[in-house]
Structure formats: structure tokens, C-alpha cells
Amino acid sequence: xxxxxxxxxxxxxxxxxxxxxxxxxxxxxxxxxxxxxxxxxxxxxxxxxxxxxxxxxxxxxxxxxxxxxxxxxxxxxxxxxxxxxxxxxxxxxxxxxxxxxxxxxxxxxxxxxxxxxxxxxxxxxxxxxxxxxxxxxxxxxxxxxxxxxxxxxxxxxxxxxxxxxxxxxxxxxxxxxxxxxxxxxxxxxxxxxxxxxxxxxxxxxxxxxxxxxxxxxxxxxxxxxxxxxxxxxxxxxxxxxxxxxxxxxxxxxxxxxxxxxxxxxxxxxxxxxxxxxxxxxxxxxxxxxxxxxxxxxxxxxxxxxxxxxxxxxxxxxxxxxxxxxxxxxxxxxxxxxxxxxxxxxxxxxxxxxxxxxxxxxxxxxxxxxxxxxxxxxxxxxxxxxxxxxxxxxxxxxxxxxxxxxxxxxxxxxxxxxxxxxxx
Ligand code: FES
Ligand SMILES: [Fe+2]
Numbered sequence: 001x002x003x004x005x006x007x008x009x010x011x012x013x014x015x016x017x018x019x020x021x022x023x024x025x026x027x028x029x030x031x032x033x034x035x036x037x038x039x040x041x042x043x044x045x046x047x048x049x050x051x052x053x054x055x056x057x058x059x060x061x062x063x064x065x066x067x068x069x070x071x072x073x074x075x076x077x078x079x080x081x082x083x084x085x086x087x088x089x090x091x092x093x094x095x096x097x098x099x100x101x102x103x104x105x106x107x108x109x110x111x112x113x114x115x116x117x118x119x120x121x122x123x124x125x126x127x128x129x130x131x132x133x134x135x136x137x138x139x140x141x142x143x144x145x146x147x148x149x150x151x152x153x154x155x156x157x158x159x160x161x162x163x164x165x166x167x168x169x170x171x172x173x174x175x176x177x178x179x180x181x182x183x184x185x186x187x188x189x190x191x192x193x194x195x196x197x198x199x200x201x202x203x204x205x206x207x208x209x210x211x212x213x214x215x216x217x218x219x220x221x222x223x224x225x226x227x228x229x230x231x232x233x234x235x236x237x238x239x240x241x242x243x244x245x246x247x248x249x250x251x252x253x254x255x256x257x258x259x260x261x262x263x264x265x266x267x268x269x270x271x272x273x274x275x276x277x278x279x280x281x282x283x284x285x286x287x288x289x290x291x292x293x294x295x296x297x298x299x300x301x302x303x304x305x306x307x308x309x310x311x312x313x314x315x316x317x318x319x320x321x322x323x324x325x326x327x328x329x330x331x332x333x334x335x336x337x338x339x340x341x342x343x344x345x346x347x348x349x350x351x352x353x354x355x356x357x358x359x360x361x362x363x364x365x366x367x368x369x370x371x372x373x374x375x376x377x378x379x380x381x382x383x384x385x386x387x388x389x390x391x392x393x394x395x396x397x398x399x400x401x402x403x404x405x406x407x408x409x410x411x412x413x414x415x416x417x418x419x420x421x422x423x
Pocket of ligand 2: 172178179182183305
């Protein structure tokens with residue numbers, strides 16, 4: 001249990017807050033590359049409690065600047081992209097990607113007033129079909145080239161804006177027992193109501209032992225389930241949680257929009273067969289959160305998580321009231337993660353460099369992460385075969401699972417095409 005003040009310190013991300021300062025030491029995904037094109041060259045973005053405009057100039061340069069024009073405050077998301085930057089729609093002031101005003105068409109010839117006008121601007125970079133932003137002090141660290149982002153593959157990205165604080169989403173990744181209930185027993189309950197036959201439901205092995213270790217990129221979580229031993233990959237290799245706000249493989253970025261909202265970006269990249277060229281770009285899909293009855297849906301895995309995270313904060317502006325919780329022995333991963341957050345906030349306050357920041361290009365070519373499922377491409381282990389919902393052939397999903405999150409999934413499309421070609 002935390003005090004209300006401790007809870008605020010861990011959850012608030014605005015400028016000048018301890019957690020906001022820690023979060024500003026990392027790159028965060030804010031959009032898919034495909035979301036900024038000739039038809040939609042600008043996008044309003046809110047990140048770490050700050051409103052911003054992301055734009056792509058007429059020659060493809062990306063900029064991320066404050067949204068209100070310095071002149072008389074018109075919103076630059078309605079601006080016109082030019083080679084040098086974005087031109088305000090109201091009186092035509094032009095800003096480059098650094099936020100510097102470089103043209104004021106109605107000012108007298110030779111005026112140097114524009115040199116005194118500069119908007120707040122942040123760095124942006126693209127990797128693996130996503131656009132990342134960095135809002136911290138200079139020099140900016142390297143944008144981490146985590147394996148899934150750096151290899152060519154069937155890329156797939158889903159993003160959802162959740163009305164809850166980011167910490168609920170992240171604590172879930174240190175909460176290994178929830179899979180057994182939320183996705184296992186509760187998932188089976190929901191799928192049964194939608195007509196799933198009993199032999200298609202998950203078998204739900206019980207967690208016998210949980211372990212958590214701090215490593216160079218964050219925390220490795222381990223577990224032994226019924227039928228497994230200490231030699232099983234679930235224990236021996238484990239699964240990485242990347243500090244401060246990513247669940248790895250597939251990467252789930254929990255990006256704090258502000259204290260009460262989180263951009264959840266789920267990103268996968270399945271390695272390509274040798275004869276398949278890498279797709280140029282990835283689309284970004286927005287899986288539904290609410291059903292027609294206004295309730296949070298639960299018929300796909302992420303939605304089950306979303307239900308838990310959002311409802312944890314429903315009584316308090318999206319932030320779970322940790323001053324009222326009762327942590328148990330099985331919550332030891334959450335306790336470790338909170339301790340690590342607290343230590344790293346203090347480290348930043350003392351002028352230090354926090355965990356999992358990259359500055360050496362030689363170590364950032366492709367960051368290979370440990371993952372108990374790395375062998376999945378070669379075939380699932382028997383326990384995972386029985387644990388997963390029975391797969392449909394050729395990339396199809398069973399009718400009791402909501403198809404929305406799978407729309408446009410490159411790997412499933414490939415499987416379907418291959419099956420069609422074989423018949
Ligand atoms: S408000 Fe933008 S140029 Fe006047
Ligand atoms: Fe989950």
C-alpha cells in the first residue's frame with residue numbers, strides 16, 4: 001500500500017514532476033509513420049501532459065512543436081506543409097522542424113522580428129514504421145533498436161487510447177498471475193458465452209512459482225506453471241519488461257498521454273520467409289474498447305487487460321487508488337517495479353542517467369532481448385500448444401474472438417494467401 005502522495009509521485013507525468021522527468025529521458029512512440037501522409041500531414045498529439053502538433057513537411061521532414069502559433073494562437077495542425085516546415089493557416093507564419101519562425105509574410109521587407117520567435121519543439125525519429133518522440137534534455141540518447149523494431153518482418157501495430165493512468169498498464173506486466181484468471185478462466189467464460197465449444201477453450205495451468213530479477217534493460221519475470229520445471233524456458237529464460245514502460249515481445253508501449261490517459265501501442269513483427277519482400281510500411285489499427293452497450297468489451301486478450309486497467313481507475317480520474325489496495329505475496333513483482341521506479345526517479349533528480357538509456361551506437365545495432373518464446377517460429381512447446389486457444393487454419397480467427405485487432409495483420413494475410421495459392 002502507498003500513501004496518496006506516494007501514489008501521485010509514481011503516476012503524475014507532467015513537466016516538473018519526478019515521474020515526468022524520468023519519462024522524459026526516454027523515446028516514446030506517438031504515431032505510425034503511415035498516419036502522416038500527403039492527405040494527413042499533421043496530427044495533434046498529447047504526450048506527458050503536453051499538447052503538441054506532429055507534422056511532416058513537404059519534403060518528408062518530421063517536426064513536433066507546440067500547437068499554438070506564436071502570433072495569435074491559431075492551431076498549427078490546420079497549417080500547410082512546406083519544404084521547410086509548417087505554415088500557419090491564419091497569417092502564414094512559417095515554422096521549421098526546430099520550431100524556429102522563418103517567414104512572416106505580412107511583416108515589412110527586411111524585418112528580423114521572426115528571428116525572435118521560436119516555438120517549443122521536440123525531437124522525432126522513425127523506426128520500424130513508428131514515429132518516436134523525445135522530450136528530455138540534450139543530448140538526446142539513441143532511439144533503442146529493440147530486436148522486434150530492427151528486423152524486417154510482417155509488421156503490425158494497434159493503438160488504443162485508454163482512459164486510465166499508464167502505471168496500471170505497466171504494473172499488469174509485473175502481475176504474472178492475472179493471465180491465469182483474466183485471460184484464462186475469465187476469457188473462457190466470455191468465449192463460452194459467445195459459443196466456443198469446450199474443447200476450444202484454454203487449458204489454464206496454475207502458476208506454481210514466480211520470480212523477478214532486475215537486468216540491464218529492466219526486469220525479467222519468470223514463472224513455473226503446472227507441468228513445468230526450473231529447466232523450462234518460462235523460468236530459465238523468462239520474459240523482459242523494458243524499463244520504464246514497455247512490455248517486450250511483442251512490444252507493448254504504455255505511453256503516458258497525461259495522468260488520466262494512456263496510448264497503448266501493441267507492435268509485432270513476425271520474421272519474413274526468404275521469398276517474401278519486406279512490406280514498405282505498416283498500417284495502424286484502432287481496436288475497439290467499448291461495445292454497443294457502453295461497456296468495455298472482453299472478447300479479445302487486450303480488451304480483457306483494458307477492462308482491468310480502466311476499471312482500476314474509474315473512481316479517481318483514471319488513477320488507481322493505491323492508498324486503498326491490499327498487496328499480497330503474489331504481487332512481489334509490482335513491489336519490485338515500484339521500488340525501481342522510485343530509485344530511478346531519485347537518480348534523475350540527482351542528475352544521473354537512468355536505467356535502459358542507450359548512447360553507444362555499437363550496442364544499438366539490434367538489441368537482442370531474452371524471451372522464453374523466441375523459439376516460437378520453430379514450433380510451440382507442448383504446454384503452449386495446449387494453453388493457447390485452438391488456432392484456426394490459414395490465419396483465420398475463431399468466431400468467438402473479436403476480429404478487430406487482427407484487421408490487416410500482415411502475417412495472417414500472408415498465411416491466407418499461401419493457403420489460397422495451395423488450393
Ligand atoms: S495566428 Fe498564426 S500566423 Fe497569425
Ligand atoms: Fe494480460
